[in-house]
Amino acid sequence: MTVPNHFELLGTDGAARTGRLTTPHGVVRTPAFMPVGTAGAMKGLHWREVRDAGADIVLGNTYHLMLRPGAERIAALGGLQRFTTWNGPMLTDSGGFQVMSLAQLRKVNEQAVTFRSHIDGAALELSPERAIEVQRLLGSDIAMQLDECVRLPADHADIERAMQLSLRWAERCKRAFETAPDGYMLFGIVQGGDVPELRHDSARGLIDIGFHGYAIGGLAVGEPQEVMLAMIEEAAPILPADRPRYLMGVGTPEDILEAVARGIDMFDCVMPTRNGRHGLAFTQYGPINLRNAKHADDPRPLDEESDWPSTRNYSRAYLHHLVKSSETLGAMLLSEINTAYYQRLMRDIRAAIAAGRFEEFRLRTREAWERGDLPPR
């Protein structure tokens, strides 16, 4: 049976693509960056700011939400979109990645992964079937298959075992998803570490099963950027051109630009908010560290050309003071400024692809980052 397609490719420029993905809670313009609302909230941001920044879709973490407040509870409260008041498209991960990174006493077998909650130590099991059930209870517009992600570097045998297990789990996830209502989507995840042949095998195996879209997982887990880009170059061309492609957990603005150039449509990362909490601002001049003492007396805004009010209206001196004083407002403003910067980058990327000027845009953007920040006054 053919899997329905909710993705419309609007234009390409080289390998770069722009399109629209229609979900039950609205349309997502691609390439899209999904801000991460870990446990049903964006850290330091109001939902209206996420919307105003231009995000069409956000990501929720199944692992966090299944532990607290619980998937059944969120279902009874009308689903994650309504619970959070976001009311727009949401993608959830499968929980697998965070079971690997956060949970205690983790054991993977053919059937499932068992672990203990990092909150209260409760013994829990996440099977492919339960991962789908939880995501359907949450009401995710886009659910992800359960997979096993191996941290790099790793042995070939380990990478292959995890990739094959992920393929078998992909099939079980697909079956568990069969009764989902029309319009909801399930993405398979290409694994295979840094081994080209395993990436090929994984992609082909997933295509045989058939998904609404395809993710590339197991990257941005410690490998150099060249390896990440090489693996995208191995996997992306194999994936069906008419389906969305999502690079999980990526990344810096430069990672995104380079991955778009290689045919990726969707991204997610905690970097805008996490780095914001640590005093780092993303700008057209590259990253700016507001902890640096050179900002203490600087009345200039981060970027007076920005169309985002907070980027234009707060002085570097004030942001520096807030960061040095650990004032919540510092984390709030920089998280908001970074979220807006990422969304602005995606908007510019989409426009450049649509206009057939992506390569020029990519070079100009990289040049501005490399030129760096304004000279001190």
Add this chain to the structure above:
Amino acid sequence: MTVPNHFELLGTDGAARTGRLTTPHGVVRTPAFMPVGTAGAMKGLHWREVRDAGADIVLGNTYHLMLRPGAERIAALGGLQRFTTWNGPMLTDSGGFQVMSLAQLRKVNEQAVTFRSHIDGAALELSPERAIEVQRLLGSDIAMQLDECVRLPADHADIERAMQLSLRWAERCKRAFETAPDGYMLFGIVQGGDVPELRHDSARGLIDIGFHGYAIGGLAVGEPQEVMLAMIEEAAPILPADRPRYLMGVGTPEDILEAVARGIDMFDCVMPTRNGRHGLAFTQYGPINLRNAKHADDPRPLDEESDWPSTRNYSRAYLHHLVKSSETLGAMLLSEINTAYYQRLMRDIRAAIAAGRFEEFRLRTREAWERGDLPPR
């Protein structure tokens, strides 16, 4: 020389008063509650939310700001109103209260208080003259005299000594303030602990010196509410009816209602934001503790009759989840909800006084608080 008066009394109802205080950065409607922007920021709030909530004036803490980022630096950056982007009226305390509560190795003598910074241990001195100089550098619309505040209970002799010292410092502050530009104000502070005669002496001494307005200090420092209200009853009637009266560091919604009934015009307190960070919401039903498990499955908002969107639009279940998960958004929303509640209370108080129905309003408001929260569903 007569001290100019920038306060206009618009109406009274019993001892309760409503008026307007004109500052260089705008008009303050009284009775007014000043949210506390400790170190140049409201904890968990954007400035636009403070404005939208209806606050006309905010308070900055001289002690925090003189340590970091420094008064001279803020002056060079255009003053505290511009530095923070608040751009509205600001009152600063003298720094004395926080020297007493936060600084190390504090020593008071006739000349000044010496102490060590709680941030880096630097040895510092705060004299009446320096307290005024710092506040003028910050550009406060309303500066406060340096005083010595005694924590209650305390010996009569201690209270009297501190009160007399505060009077001598009041005089020095007044002299130091003489060159301030027109429109900027200096308030004296009535001390005297819980001793009526000392409160009288303090108030009369300050009136002899002459200030733009008068504060009542040294309350809400551990004494029962009856003592606080009794001391207001001793001091307020002595103070000039045509000058604003400010009760420092107060308080709960009930404290405010009762103090307004006794002729107070201005308040400040960290309670809306501090209690918000701890999961407590102020509502027309009294305080609601969002940590309580009974909210976990409750889809109802805190108060569907509220005119503040966040009070109406987020479910108790979501707020409970955010608080239990220590999500920043929980602190942000409850700080905002509480700030809006306090400002709504002040607006209603002003309207009730203007309409000559303050006593009826006071009883009705207290009844609603005492009835308590809605029954569980």
